[in-house]
Amino acid sequence: MVIGLGRFGSSLALELTRRGTEVLAIDSNAKTVQHLAGSITHVATADATDLEALRQLGVPDFYRAVVAIGTGLEASILTAALLVEMEIEDIWAKAITKQHGQILRRIGVHHVVFPDNDMGERVARLVSGRMLDYMQVDDDFALCKTRPPREYVGRPLGESNLRRKYGVTVVAVKSPNEDFTYATADTELSYGDVILISGRTDDVERFAELP
Known part of the structure; x- marks a missing residue:
């Protein structure tokens, strides 16, 4: 169930439907629904x-719900509170501010997301550095797609001491015109490769800035 069909909510509902998930989408705007x-x-x-x-829409029968209301903090909080009252097992909610997110968590929302803020941070990292793609996995853990630094080209990863020196792990490697493959201790990086690295956020960002 997705409540609120603004840009975030409608995109989410459409993508879930495309993936074969049965979705009930709710919005107060009749034109949007139509x-x-x-x-x-x-x-x-x-x-x-x-x-x-x-209740008339059968909301209590749903296992998972997303409150995607983009404007009106009161409506977002009241809706989330009703879902908690109806004991929906897995509630997600979009938050506009940190204070909004704190309130949602306090009333019992299981997952709070900040799509606008998260996208802004992600794009800022991509624009300001050498990263090709970036994903924050947890509060202090990230995955990054980047190019291998010069000092690690032509050397087996097992001899690089990369994790000890920079705190990151090369998870996968993609050579030109090939698919990603899992990295091993014997993997040697080339200048044309793209690598997927994981580690703590600061370590990943530091490694991605190496020439």
């Missing part, structure tokens, strides 16, 4: 802060 009808499994116009309206 526009998405036929593209999402089930779409309904309703006030998500109305407990009876949610």
Whole structure:
């Protein structure tokens, strides 16, 4: 179930539907619902802060729900509180600010996401450095796609002491015109390769800046 069909909510609902997940999408705007009808499994116009309206839509029967309300902190918090009251097992919610996220967690939301902030941080890292792609896996752990630094080209990874020196691990390597393959101790990097590294956020960023 996805509640709130702005840019984030509608994209999420459409992608879940594309992946074969049965989705109930809810929004208070009838025009938005009409526009998405036929593209999402089930779409309904309703006030998500109305407990009876949610019950009539069968919301208590759902296992997982996403509160994707983009504007109106009160509506977001009230909706999340009703889902907690209905004992939905897995509740996700979009937060606009850190304070908003803290409130959502305190009332019982299981997962709070900051899509606008997270995307801004990700793009900033890509624009400002040598990273080709970046994903924050946890608060202090990340995956990064980058090019191998000069000092590690032509040397087997097992002899590089890379993890001890920089705190990162080369997980996979992609040579030109080939697919990614898992890196081993015998893997030798070339200038044209793309590598996938993992480690603590600061270590990953530091390694990705090596020439």
